[in-house]
Amino acid sequence: MAYATEKLDEEKVFKDPVHRYVHVRDRVIWDLIGTKEFQRLRRIKQLGTTFLTFHGAEHSRFNHSLGVYEIVRRIIDDVFAGRPEWNDDDRLLTLCAALLHDLGHGPFSHSFEKVFDFDHEDFTRKIIEGETEVNQVLTKVSADFPKQVAEVIAKTSEKKLVISLISSQIDADRMDYLQRDAYYTGVSYGHFDMERILRVMRPREDQAVIKQSGMHAVEDYIMSRYQMYWQVYFHPVSRSAEVILSKILHRAKDLFAQNFAFKHEPLHFYSFFHEKVTLEDYLKLDEAIMFYYFQIWQEEADPILSDLCKRFVNRNLFKYAEFDPAKEYKKLAKLTNLFEKAGIDPEYYLVVDSSSDLPYDFYRPGEEEERLPIHLLMKNGELKEFSRESEIVDAISGKRRTDHKLYYPADLILDDDASEMNKQIRKLLDIEN
Incomplete structure (x- = not known):
């Protein structure tokens, strides 16, 4: 039997709190899960610093990756199978891309990436195509199979339908993380009728589309996403922890550049400080190692x-104030000056942080980023862009919401110092004495 079509003697299942069970029957998928690069995802939290706000948010990218795989498996095996628009030869490619889509995420992913200026998607490709256990498994399917999987994840593949199942405005990735993150944070916002959406999803040449009868389930999904971003992902306390995390890494990097004599050498960070990160070094760094250094x-x-x-480490986070950088830049300049006079380095202790999200949009000619819209499949076979049929989604379509906050260490400002300088700082930050 060819490796690509080989099945396990008995189906393996993972008990999952979101999907009840994750089913694995393909030998290739089972072998990929067992690789050390995929197992590393157990040591990377899905929501970074959010556990400091929602104490249940300890789940990992391993959990999420299995969930995305399971959603895609249900779509192609239970809904798309046998339909003329779906090519079953793409089944294994789609399953592998779904499983491995987050393979390159590092510890505290987005903060870490910003400080060291790299993209986790580049490392996803390097893991898939490099000298790794994952690559060995994929190469057993065919010599060019790793490249095919990497291209789907990078959205450069010609197989647009396959890409849309994993990366679009309604995809398995979003459907899993919204529900999973809602479950582990304990909030109600991220829940929607996924089973209904899967039942009304249909394959087309360029993307998966939704039958008109499923419109209201998709409206619920889009609004769930909107609420999750503002109530969970952009929660100001989580953002405060992320600000501090970023400043820790910036400070360590700056000290290294100044030849600072660390008591404990940051061995795991050397290649990052030198901006010559090898795949081997990257894979060695996980959140357990990061916490060791902290x-x-x-x-x-x-x-x-x-x-x-x-x-x-002790969750003594920065406080925050609402801030409008366009209107309050003079206030920021005054605060910066006062912080410096007070001996509080504003580079590390006075931070403007911005959050921005576009809940749904469609492609407009002339825009740099092409956003593939959600299409409804009408009863007459015609396709219509989603917001043209939904008044709810039309109301938020193309509307980017942005929020700015100014973070500062309240304990350094609200001490017993009753000096005029501290009074000025408190007044500018609108802090009661």
């Missing part, structure tokens, strides 16, 4: 690095 850096001689690490 613990020991509390003892460093540098007061800023030590303080920031103590704040993160």
Whole structure:
């Protein structure tokens, strides 16, 4: 039997709190799950610093990756199978891309990426096409199979329908993380009728479309996504933790550039500081290692690095104030000056953080980013862009919501110092004495 079509003697299942069970019958999928690169995802949290706000949010990218795979498996095996628009030869490719789509995420993914200026998707490709256990498994399917999988994840493949199942405005990735993140954070916002959406999803040449009868389930999904972003993903307390995390990494990087003598050498960070990151070094760094450094850096001689690490480890986070950078730039300049005079480094202790989200949009000619819209399949076979039929979605379509906050260490400002300088700082930040 060819490896690509080989089945396990008995179906394997993972008990899952969101989908009840994740079913694996394909040998290739089972072998991929067992690779060390995929197992590494157990040590990467799905929601980064959000566990400091919602204490249940300890789930991993391993959980999520299995969930995305399971949703895609249900779509292609239970809904698309046998339909003329679906090519069953793409089945294994789609399942592998779904399973491995987040393979390159690093610890505290987005903060980490911003500080060291790289993209996790580049590392996803390197893991899939490099000298790894994942690559060995995929190469057993065919010599060019790793490249095919990487191209689907990178959205450069010619197989647009396959891409849309994993990356579009209604895809398996979003459907899993909304429900999974809602479950683990304990909120009600992210729940929607996924089973209904899957039942009315249909394959077309370029993308999966939704039967008109499923319009209201998709409206619910889009509004769930909107609420999750503003109530969970952009929660100001989580963002405060992320600000501190970013500043820790910036401080360690700056100290290294200044030849600072660390008591505990940051061995795992050397290639990142030198901006010559190898795949081997990247795969060695997970959140357990990161926390180890945050613990020991509390003892460093540098007061800023030590303080920031103590704040993160012990959850002594920055407070925040609403801030409009377009109108309040003079206020920020005054605060920066006052912080400097007070001996509080504004580079690390006065931070403007912005959150922005576009809940749904469709392609408009002349825009840099092409956003593939959700299409409804009408009873007469015609396709219509979703917001043209839904008044609810039309109301938010193309409307980007942005929020700005100014983060600062309240404990350093609200101490017993009754000096005029501290009074000015408190007044500018609208803090009651």
